[in-house]
Amino acid sequence: MKPGTRLKSAACDTEVMVIRAAEGQIECGGAPMGEAKPAEAAPLAADFSAGTLMGKRYVDAAGQYELLCVKPGKGSLSVDGQALVVKDAKPLPASD
């Protein structure tokens, strides 16, 4: 999965931009995300409905995946069924 790719949720409005990814299946609301939004909506899995917030980055424990939420939605993100967590923001001082 190329960095900069935009993925859309099948189960909700969430859209993410891939900053970093490995070979696993990226999901939202329990359903696989795709570059095109599928015609048929997938059901929102109860386990993955904690919501995804605009502008937040979501990462896995191993640091292989980083997704930036560019459109918020009701579903929450996972890779191969493992939930991603919000990345700790360590902002730099404004430099321009």
Next chain:
Amino acid sequence: MNIALLLEMAAEAAPDRVGLVCDGKRWTYGDLLAAARGAFSIIQNSGAEYVALLDESSEAAVIAVFGAALAGVPYCPLNYRLPDADLAALLGRIAPALVIGDEERVTRVARGQGHTILSREEFTLKAQETVPADDAREYDPGEGVAIQLFTSGTTAAPKAAILRHSNLLGYILGTVEFASADEADAALVVVPPYHIAGISALLSSIYAQRKIVMLPAFSPEGWLGLVEAEAITNAFVVPTMLARIVDAMDKKAADGGAVVRTASLRAIAYGGGKMPLEVIHKALERFPAAGFTNAYGLTETSSTIALLGPDDHREALASEDPKVRGRLTSLGKPIPTVEIEIRGESGEVLPLGEAGEIYVRGEQVSGEYKEKSALDAEGWFPTRDAGYMDEDGYLFLSGRADDVIVRGGENMSPGEIEDVLLTHPAIADACACAIPSIEWGEAVGIAIVTRDGFEAPAETELKDLVRSRLRSSRVPGKVAFLAELPYNEMGKLLRRKVKEVLAG
């Protein structure tokens, strides 16, 4: 991914929040995105291959950068201080373009080049009135060039530095957290629109959702007045501006006038040139509540690659240890998303403490010019700055690895000045190089060899010659008359040796 995403996200999250203030007019993120989409249509319909701006900062610059991004056309702001002939040449290199700003001047100097020319007001109004048709909304995916900036090197012809969407997004997403600004925050943007910092300031403020307050033309009184009027919290200045601001504050205090309220200022960042130690010391005293950040970066690296933050500034100021105090003269540490190396003349990586050329690599580093790429096989970019890294990881500048003179953040080519001097009948050889300047960081110094049988020209005559053919910024502050100039065995003029002579 397109840089327009930055504005799209801001507008989605807070469409009615004011994102830009210019000349008293307020624009929400929703307003700006709508205008950018209108500009997208205008640009597409014009058939332009570039969008150029020849103007001071205004809302048009913001609408133009995002409109161009949506249309997939490079945005190329031009330096309005250029003489007509230079400007015409650059306009020729980007024809046909949609040129926004000084209609009268562009029409006059670039007649017949095929540009579509709009005044700032016309462009802004049209952008607001235009709504792309439902079936004509194919916004560019952002895989190409977003910005083109002409930048000076050692020869007179400027190079066209290009920054791709991926470089700029790499920089912004790597250094800014979305919506991280408070609603009351306000950033004073005064850097000209044709400097990389002037563009990155717009992108980072919009993504952080920090209101931009523009000051189209700098004056210390104007800057201080705006800080007070708009309760500015963040500002970026080049060192010469900071020096003038501090002087203006001192003068006001001495004259017993009303004190300008600058307590809202929490963060002052500076860069674009060497900051004289006495200026930063004075500034730290005049703005005790503000955190200072020194940002080092280049056009080719999408701006900042290293920074010295507020904590470092405070620590250095408070320390008794000369090593820690010395950090005030450093460029700080590399930002986490880039790698920096110091390399010797044969390209070998040098150990800490040894001076060589600063190389950098990272997603935000472009190093690409229209004509060629300056990146090496592994993606490293030679900055042409000489420097070293100390054992604590602080980067220090030790001059330019090439002979470019950097005066007030502006790059000047010595070749351009030498060419003018060589037109004088009494001059057999000439060399231009950097001399230290408290006001400008560096200024121009020249060494002349008088032609046999001629009398040495007067200094004032030489200064007038340079002023009339180039610009006042190129006028030499120091003139030396030598019997001959130093060359190496390859016939290369050794400007650094002349630098030593002028310093001595």
